[in-house]
Amino acid sequence: MREPTLSIIIVNWNTGALLCECLRSIARETPDLPHEIIVVDNASTDGSADLVRRESPAVRLIESGANRGYAGGNNLALPAVRGAFIALLNPDTRIEDRALERLVAFLRARPQAGAVGPRLLDPGRRYAVRNGGWQPTIGTVLAHYGGLSRLLPGRVRGLHTIADRRQRVGWLSGACLVVRRAVVAEVGPLHEEWFMYAEDVEWCDRIAGRGWQLWYEPAARVIHLDRRSTSQRERRFSTLWAHGLHHHYVRRSRAGWPRILLFDAILAAGLLSRAVLYLARATRAPRQGLWRAEARAFARGAREIVQLGWRAR
Numbered sequence: 001m002r003e004p005t006l007s008i009i010i011v012n013w014n015t016g017a018l019l020c021e022c023l024r025s026i027a028r029e030t031p032d033l034p035h036e037i038i039v040v041d042n043a044s045t046d047g048s049a050d051l052v053r054r055e056s057p058a059v060r061l062i063e064s065g066a067n068r069g070y071a072g073g074n075n076l077a078l079p080a081v082r083g084a085f086i087a088l089l090n091p092d093t094r095i096e097d098r099a100l101e102r103l104v105a106f107l108r109a110r111p112q113a114g115a116v117g118p119r120l121l122d123p124g125r126r127y128a129v130r131n132g133g134w135q136p137t138i139g140t141v142l143a144h145y146g147g148l149s150r151l152l153p154g155r156v157r158g159l160h161t162i163a164d165r166r167q168r169v170g171w172l173s174g175a176c177l178v179v180r181r182a183v184v185a186e187v188g189p190l191h192e193e194w195f196m197y198a199e200d201v202e203w204c205d206r207i208a209g210r211g212w213q214l215w216y217e218p219a220a221r222v223i224h225l226d227r228r229s230t231s232q233r234e235r236r237f238s239t240l241w242a243h244g245l246h247h248h249y250v251r252r253s254r255a256g257w258p259r260i261l262l263f264d265a266i267l268a269a270g271l272l273s274r275a276v277l278y279l280a281r282a283t284r285a286p287r288q289g290l291w292r293a294e295a296r297a298f299a300r301g302a303r304e305i306v307q308l309g310w311r312a313r
Helices: 018-030 050-055 071-082 097-107 138-148 181-187 199-209 228-253 255-282 286-310
Strands: 004-012 033-042 060-063 085-089 093-095 112-120 177-181 214-224
Touching: 004 018, 004 071, 004 097, 018 033, 018 050, 018 093, 018 097, 033 050, 033 071, 050 060, 050 199, 060 071, 085 097, 085 181, 097 112, 097 177, 097 214, 112 199, 138 255, 181 199, 199 214, 199 228, 228 255, 228 286, 255 286
Parallel strands: 004 033, 004 085, 033 060, 112 214
Antiparallel strands: 085 177, 093 214, 112 177
16 A cells, blocks of 8 residues: 555544535545545534444544544644645535645645645635635734735735735645645644634744745635534634634733733724624625624624733733
């Protein structure tokens, strides 16, 4: 049996049907690259593990016994990989046009590149979904929530990149990220301090801190059914993301409490502005209950960020 060039890690929690579609897309769109797939099942209750055993017997299945979150699940699999390259992949993704092969070829051609991510598209292939971007700072958070990074893409850096061109970035989305195995050995596993969201931001910061380049490659395209794998925790979505940004900013900046308070004030104001926009949309859009729930989630995130900032004094 040939040694795999690429090890693909997929952390699953109660998304068995989506996971099987993801596995089929890998088989269809990665025919020429020797690869292995490791699925970590985070104590699913929907029969996901049995479904993988039945439909994809070649997949290496790790049953965690508990829901360890995104970082914890990936960290269970990292010691078991055999490939020179590692792909972290969400179960609610679909590989298109040999995207994983393109990403591995990209890293092979650029020795200084430590990790690369594709263009993530919504199911209608209309727009990019959280491909990656730049590290959280007062400036990037202000540009993101103030709309400057969207009005002036390529000129103003925000939390997310929406560019159509290949470029270096400060972080890549863990929904689909290909990294060198040697880089993982150098920087260590993902951080498990928080349950999910922003671990990819923190991990990429460590990778870049060791001198490795991070690249966004829009020529590789992956469909991402955004939030499908976390819909069971939809009400906590914005809170978890905001918490992750706060904790990471505190850890990386080593700033005093006045700058932490300023960062959190800008982040909270941005979340609150999104809540207002969603409430306005709820007055005239279908599925008004959904938009109101989103507004409440963002408002709750704003309140909790203010509380975190106050405790940091």
